[in-house]
Amino acid sequence: MDSIEETFYSNDWKYPIDKFSRHEKCLKDKLQNRIGSKLNIAEIDWDLACFITDNTLNMILTELRNQAKEHYEGLKIRTYFIKQASARQGLKIDRPDEFDVLVPFEIGGLHLKEVSLTDISERQLPGQIRLCVEDVAQLERFPSLKREGVFEFNSGTCFINTNVLQEYVFKSLLDKALHNMNLVSYVYPFLYYLLSYTCTIELRKIYRGSRPPTLDLEIEHDILGTIAVDFVPALILSHEKISIPGNILSSEDKTIKFYRYGLMKWVNKRNTNIDEEYKNFIWRSCSSSYERFMFDLCDGNEERSYIRTACRVMKALVLQLRKRSNQAAVLLSSYRLKTIAMYCILLLTVPSELTSHSSRLNGVRKALGYFLTFLELVLEKECLPDFFLGNEYLDKIFPGSYFSNIHIKYNLFDKEDPTEVQSAKYGLPEMKNKLVGCFKIGKLNPRVVTFFREQTLSV
Incomplete structure (x- = not known):
């Protein structure tokens, strides 16, 4: 075990x-x-869907990182994606045709400070923040992001514009990556050991949608049809080591590391509870690693x-x-x-x-x-x-x-x-x-x- x-x-x-x-x-x-x-869920369908999802996302991530290096100085996308939600928590039902991942990234060396967010009644909004640049002189190290409008001044403070970062940077990078991938035919083998079953999988096309903070992907292939992936860029904010009490784990106290990410949660004009001048700067402090832990507690x-x-x-x-x-x-x-x-x-x-x-x-x-x-x-x-x-x-x-x-x-x-x-x-x-x-x-x-x-x- x-x-x-x-x-x-x-x-x-x-x-x-x-x-x-x-x-x-x-x-x-x-x-x-x-x-x-x-x-x-049939185990062979599950294994096939996981295999297709992982292989395709790894290819997308490689191409996405290449595009980021070429077009945006300092935008560092990690080499891995973080599996989350029901398919990671043992809670999936019906068909294995939907998966959720976080794609960790950072703006290398840029010092950011978390600032709380309030609504129009000056009440603090829990779990929502803005990120301000502590030293604006650092912006000269990121000319492409600066030119794109990622850094925006508001009342004398420089904030990260999440609308621009998602809609003009990450969408553009992902579109370039998918365009290059869709020009190529991908066929890879799958071996299912339990049944000595072997097949080849043809990746036909990948489509991109948008539902902030998610960039929806549809992976079309010739075995199970279509797999939907919630592909969520996630800025690494911090990590903390927490001593989990032994009475929770049925053992001694254990120190577990939890990462916290910022998700680009800019809002549209229909949300009347947030001041217009704040709407393009909103991040949601993501609790997914803590949520994953809650369901891992069920094991055993x-x-x-x-x-x-x-x-x-x-x-x-x-x-x-x-x-x-x-x-x-x-x-x-x-x-x-x-x-x-x-x-x-x-x-x-x-x-x-x-x-x-x-x-x-x-x-x-x-x-x-x-x-x-x-x-x-x-x-x-x-x-x-x-x-x-x-x-x-x-x-x-x-x-x-x-x-x-x-x-x-x-x-x-x-x-x-x-x-x-x-x-x-x-x-x-x-x-x-x-x-x-x-x-x-x-x-x-x-x-x-x-x-x-x-x-x-x-x-």
């Missing part, structure tokens, strides 16, 4: 394996019947594995009901479901005064009971706080971390149409009906439920 350190530092895609208790032998079949085959831990399985069940159910325009399913993105799962992991499996008098989480049925109870409270209160912002219990896992020191909460429904958020609660009964007999809501820990309702959901 991999060591704890190897698990947390892994940069591999993680095939989803569900965990049920020995008393729940028939539950997975029952769930399959209720929500279809969305839980199952039965109770947390039940929660991860429950999250996959809810993702599959939401995917099915979204096609029927169920109000709750329309609102509940994958990230929002994973946020509820992370609260379950924190409040149900981390030793605290909340869990000291509770019974063990003895299977997926009970995990689903908590998940649905939390979800019902979320929809009633029309509020789901971001797990890493203003979370009063976060310090129990990440003591002293950058995110545990942020005390302002952010409601993940803030930017949604209020009428859609209000009507989402009416979609919950259909969800529960689909899962009748598959979850337990009796004997839930009232301390945990009360804390979630009165503390976690208070924004």
Whole structure:
């Protein structure tokens, strides 16, 4: 078995394996019947998709780095990409046709300072920052970026213009890279050892879209059709070493390194809560390495594995009901479901005064009971706080971390149409009906439920 350190530092895609208790032998079949085959992914399809994605992204990254060296002095794109989201967390459902990666970069030697961002009411926006250049004399070392308009003065301070950096620098570089790649026919072999299966894969074309901070890629090939990749340039902001308490890891305390990245989150003119003069300078402080750690905590831990399985069940159910325009399913993105799962992991499996008098989480049925109870409270209160912002219990896992020191909460429904958020609660009964007999809501820990309702959901 991999060591704890190897698990947390892994940069591999993680095939989803569900965990049920020995008393729940028939539950997975029952769930399959209720929500279809969305839980199952054929291993050969998974391995093929991961192989195609990795090989193609490595080629793109090589070409992208070459273009950056040629056109922009000091723009240093790392030689690797960071795998993240559901396909890295063991939470993928349905088909292996979507993957998410961060592409780390830096502007070599440029000293930047993080500046907090406020809205038009002068309230600080948690997790969002601007980056100012501390020594403007350094700009002469980056003539191409300067000429492009990446550095912009505002009230006497020089900031990084994220709109320009993404729309005019990274888009241009990626377009040049993909143009060169699309001129060439790529064919490479794939050997699947378990079945002694060999095939050749033809990469046909790669398309680029844009959804800031993401540069969407569509990889067209001749085996599985199309693979979508969220390709996200990520500025390396800092890293921190955190001593994770031994009671979290079921071992001694261990020091884990976490990298923090800035994502270019410039906003369009429809966002009326942010002053116009700030809109092109916004970065989001990315918590993906901490989120990855939360789901790595499930490996080898039965109770947390039940929660991860429950999250996959809810993702599959939401995917099915979204096609029927169920109000709750329309609102509940994958990230929002994973946020509820992370609260379950924190409040149900981390030793605290909340869990000291509770019974063990003895299977997926009970995990689903908590998940649905939390979800019902979320929809009633029309509020789901971001797990890493203003979370009063976060310090129990990440003591002293950058995110545990942020005390302002952010409601993940803030930017949604209020009428859609209000009507989402009416979609919950259909969800529960689909899962009748598959979850337990009796004997839930009232301390945990009360804390979630009165503390976690208070924004």
